[in-house]
Amino acid sequence: MALSVDIRKKMGDFQLKVRFEAENECLALLGASGCGKSVTLRCIAGILTPDEGKIVLNGVTLFDSAAKINLPPQKRNVGYLFQQYALFPNMTVRQNIAAAVRDKQRRKEVTEEKLRQFRLEEVADKRPGQISGGQQQRTALARILASEPKAILLDEPFSALDSYLKYQLEVELAETLEQFPGTVLWVSHDRGEVFRNCRRVCVLDRGQSQGAFTLRELFHEPVTEAAARLSGCKNYADAVSKGTSVFLPEWGLTLDCGKEVPPDIRRVGIRSHHVAMAAADAPGAFRCEVQRVIQDVFITIVLLRPENAVPDASPLRMELDREDWAKAEDKNYVWAAIQPRDILLLK
Amino acid sequence: MDWYPLYNSLRIAAISTVAVFFLGIFAAYYIAKLPRLVKGVLDVVLTLPLVLPPTVVGWLLLCLLGPKRPLGAWVLETFGFKLVMTWWSAIFATVVVAFPLMYRTARGAFESFDHNLADAGRTLGRSNTWVFWRVQMPVCKQGILAGTVLAFARALGEYGATSMIAGYTPGRTATISTTVYQLWRTNDDIGALKWVLVNMAISAVFLLAVNLLETRQRQTGKGGGR
Numbered sequence: 001m002a003l004s005v006d007i008r009k010k011m012g013d014f015q016l017k018v019r020f021e022a023e024n025e026c027l028a029l030l031g032a033s034g035c036g037k038s039v040t041l042r043c044i045a046g047i048l049t050p051d052e053g054k055i056v057l058n059g060v061t062l063f064d065s066a067a068k069i070n071l072p073p074q075k076r077n078v079g080y081l082f083q084q085y086a087l088f089p090n091m092t093v094r095q096n097i098a099a100a101v102r103d104k105q106r107r108k109e110v111t112e113e114k115l116r117q118f119r120l121e122e123v124a125d126k127r128p129g130q131i132s133g134g135q136q137q138r139t140a141l142a143r144i145l146a147s148e149p150k151a152i153l154l155d156e157p158f159s160a161l162d163s164y165l166k167y168q169l170e171v172e173l174a175e176t177l178e179q180f181p182g183t184v185l186w187v188s189h190d191r192g193e194v195f196r197n198c199r200r201v202c203v204l205d206r207g208q209s210q211g212a213f214t215l216r217e218l219f220h221e222p223v224t225e226a227a228a229r230l231s232g233c234k235n236y237a238d239a240v241s242k243g244t245s246v247f248l249p250e251w252g253l254t255l256d257c258g259k260e261v262p263p264d265i266r267r268v269g270i271r272s273h274h275v276a277m278a279a280a281d282a283p284g285a286f287r288c289e290v291q292r293v294i295q296d297v298f299i300t301i302v303l304l305r306p307e308n309a310v311p312d313a314s315p316l317r318m319e320l321d322r323e324d325w326a327k328a329e330d331k332n333y334v335w336a337a338i339q340p341r342d343i344l345l346l347k
Numbered sequence: 348m349d350w351y352p353l354y355n356s357l358r359i360a361a362i363s364t365v366a367v368f369f370l371g372i373f374a375a376y377y378i379a380k381l382p383r384l385v386k387g388v389l390d391v392v393l394t395l396p397l398v399l400p401p402t403v404v405g406w407l408l409l410c411l412l413g414p415k416r417p418l419g420a421w422v423l424e425t426f427g428f429k430l431v432m433t434w435w436s437a438i439f440a441t442v443v444v445a446f447p448l449m450y451r452t453a454r455g456a457f458e459s460f461d462h463n464l465a466d467a468g469r470t471l472g473r474s475n476t477w478v479f480w481r482v483q484m485p486v487c488k489q490g491i492l493a494g495t496v497l498a499f500a501r502a503l504g505e506y507g508a509t510s511m512i513a514g515y516t517p518g519r520t521a522t523i524s525t526t527v528y529q530l531w532r533t534n535d536d537i538g539a540l541k542w543v544l545v546n547m548a549i550s551a552v553f554l555l556a557v558n559l560l561e562t563r564q565r566q567t568g569k570g571g572g573r
Contacts, residue, residue, distance in 0.1 A: 047466045073469040086467035090485035099481075100471040147471045 003151055003183045007043055007053030007063070016040065016050075018209040020202040026177055026184040027212065028194040030230050031204030037187040038083075040204070041153045044185070045080045046073035057183075058150055079149030083159050085140035087128035093139050094124040100147040114142040133161045134169050141176060151183040158193065170196065191232055195219065203227045225346050228269040233344060234317050235270040246343065251316060252308025256284055258340030269344035272301070275318035277328060278337035285337045291315050293331070300325040304336060351518050352526040353545060355434055359509075359522060360502040363441040367498045370442070371449030372491065375457050376479070397447035401507025404443055408512050412439060431512050434520050440508035445498040452497065456490025457483070496557050500550065 002024045009016040016036045020027070029037050042048040044055055044062070052065040057078070062071050087096050097114050101107040115121050118138040123131045128139065137157070144152060157173060158166045174197050177184050188194050194201055194215075201218050203210040205226035213227065222228040225236060239246040241261040246268055247254045255268075278285040288304035292315070295301075300322050303315035318336060328334060378389050396404050412419045412430040419430050430436060460483055468478035484491065506524040513520040515529050523546050530539040 042466075045466070045470050047470070073466070074472050074474065076470070077472075078470060080467065080470045082463045082467060084461075084463065086461070086463040088464060088468070088482050088486075090482065090488075099468070099473065102472050143471065 002058055003044075003185075004054070004056045005040070005044060007040070007050035007055060009039065009043065009048070009050040011039070014207055016043075016207040018204065018207075020209055020212050022183045022185065022200075022212075024181060024183055025200065026186055026198045028198035028201045029185055029187045029204055030191065030194050030201050030218075031189065032230070033189055035204045036207040037189075037204055038155055041080065041155050041185065041187055044076075044151075045078045045153060046071060046076045047080075060150075077148070077150045079144035079147060079152040081137075081140055081144060081152065081154045081157055083155050085128070085136050085160065087136060087139055087143070089128055092125050092127055093120055093131065093135075096128070096139055097143050097146050100143045102147060110146055114146050118142040134165055137161070137169060137173075141173070145176075145180070149182065151185070152177070152180060154184065154186045156187055156189070158190075173197075191219075191230055203230055222269070222344060223347060225267055225269065228344055228346060233269040233271050235272060235275070236267055236346075237270075237314075239265055239268040239345075241265050246345070250310055250313045251306040252310065253286055253306055255338060255343055256340050257343050257345070261345060264347060265345045267346040269346055270316070270338055271342065271344075272317045272319035273299075274342035275304070275316060275336055275338055277318075277320065277324065278335050280335045282335070282337050284340075285335045288316065288334055288336050290332055290334060293325070295322070298322065302334075304334070306336075348541065349518070352521045352523045352542065355520070356503055356522040356524070357549075359434070359437045359441055360499055362435075363438050363445055363502045364495060364499040366438070366442050367445045367449045367502070368495055371446055371494060371498070372453050374446075374450050375453035379454060379457050393450055394447045396443050397451075401440075401444060401505065401509075402511065405440060405508035405511030408439055408443065408508060412436075412512065432514050432516070432520065434513065437505070437509040437513040437520065437522060440512050441502035441505045444505055444508060445501045448497040448501055449494040452490050452494030453487070456487035456494075459490075460487055492557070496553070500553065503549065504546075 002022055004021045006019040007016070014036070016039055018036065018040050029040065031037050039048060043050045046062065049070060050063065050065070053063070054061070054065070055063040057076070061067070061069050062076050062078075063069060088099065091099065094111060094115060098107055098111040101110045103110070115124050118141065120135065120138055120142060123135055128136055131139070137160075158170065161169060170193065186194070186198055198215070200212050200214055202212040203218070203224075203226055205224075210224055210226055217223075218227055219231045222231050222233070228236075237248040237250045239248055241263050242254065244258065244260055245254050245256045246261055246265065248268065280287075287307045289307070290302060291305050292303040293300060294303070298321075299319050302318045302320070302325065304318055305313065305315055316336075374393060378386055381389070409431065410416055414420060414423050414429050414431065422428065422430055430439070464482055464486065465478045468482055469475065473481075504524060506528065509522060510525050510528070513522075515521055515525040521529070523542050527539050527542045527546070530536075530542065
């Protein structure tokens with residue numbers, strides 16, 4: 001294992017309990033804001049101290065509460081890309097990079113090499129406040145790599161940039177990280193960013209890690225509601241297993257799952273774009289009242305109320321192409337259906 | 348005209364500014380890290396000299412340093428000299444009254460300092476000392492400089508506590524402020540006016556220098572701005 005983390009930390013009412021292992025790979029830490037992603041990174045970097053647990057990087061114990069080991073950040077050799085980059089404002093780009101080179105003899109050489117590699121020669125003598133957001137990020141990355149880290153931690157690397165700039169930089173960052181031989185932890189709340197750049201994902205929900213999944217597991221077969229939520233699924237309901245189908249009391253629906261439903265299934269998740277309009281006689285079709293129609297940029301969002309739903313049931317959200325909604329004849333009542341394979345069974 | 352008070356005032360102010368510079372920064376740096384309650388108590392104690400009348404500070408200092416008081420008596424017995432009524436006695440007074448200005452401005456500057464910068468330096472392998480002197484101090488330069496100037500100005504203008512602890516002995520403990528008072532008391536308005544003008548000239552030159560410094564910094568540096 002390149003990096004193994006198993007830590008607990010209490011901060012007021014917030015309880016962090018994180019456990020995962022990463023190879024020399026790019027592992028994403030995905031979670032909503034305030035779920036403890038940054039705290040986890042800070043514990044690994046040595047900026048914060050966990051209450052108990054163990055952190056091991058490439059066989060070196062960085063932290064072990066039982067053995068009373070707690071290496072200072074200087075000795076951990078972990079590069080940390082801060083949200084706002086944390087470039088030293090009183091130094092030029094060149095000085096910022098030079099500050100990170102540990103070996104005095106090679107300082108000049110490494111600095112110039114990094115300036116070239118990250119195309120920063122033109123702004124080398126400018127200060128961070130005088131360069132663009134993209135150049136700031138490149139400087140921060142160059143500075144981290146100049147310190148020759150064993151692992152790199154990225155804390156929401158694009159939160160400081162607007163979305164247009166973001167995509168261009170994301171490709172650049174991914175290319176840089178591909179050449180990095182060690183572990184990369186990429187903290188994000190954006191599932192798209194994670195999907196594009198990482199192979200495996202560790203999901204964090206209110207301070208609790210839910211283990212690491214492959215992208216396929218997370219997006220196609222999420223096993224917990226937190227994982228399903230982070231993968232973008234928006235409809236949830238309590239469920240009761242009925243052989244090869246599930247009964248959803250809230251919506252008064254029995255849905256065919258096409259396979260045996262384990263008895264420990266308590267919830268189901270249904271992605272909005274998997275709820276589709278159907279003919280009245282289609283298998284599994286159920287009639288719904290249209291509660292509300294919301295026009296989005298490219299799609300139409302329709303909030304449905306299944307016919308047999310309990311009085312205060314939450315709406316079933318359907319997303320479809322704008323043209324498809326325009327074609328619907330009756331816009332007050334529709335028939336909807338969900339394919340058996342699209343029902344996410346959650347514990 | 349005897350220039351001794353000018354010389355004496357400047358050296359007292361200069362020495363106490365150096366002392367207050369380090370004491371204030373040291374206190375600001377470490378107190379910022381303490382738990383809230385301890386911080387609150389220390390904050391009040393250390394800022395008190397700013398709002399107390401200088402005579403109260405002087406009286407308290409005499410209670411501690413006077414030749415018949417514990418510390419003063421011990422020094423007199425052990426080393427054979429008095430802590431009060433010498434030219435350098437005034438330094439005690441100026442340090443105490445100027446300290447809160449340095450401490451508070453430095454603390455304000457440190458509190459607005461982005462600690463991610465320090466953490467970045469540490470994760471890059473730099474020592475805490477390096478981070479402090481090469482990042483934190485330069486980034487907080489404006490606040491530190493302002494505090495130093497205020498401390499110097501306050502030390503130069505100190506009268507109440509100084510007059511109590513160092514007294515007024517021409518050619519020995521006289522400072523500009525005690526001289527002005529003495530001259531006024533003896534109806535020498537012309538003499539007093541001379542020293543008033545000297546004092547105003549020094550203060551003006553000093554403030555002008557600070558303004559120039561700030562302007563130059565804004566033109567070249569553009570510090571901050573992340």
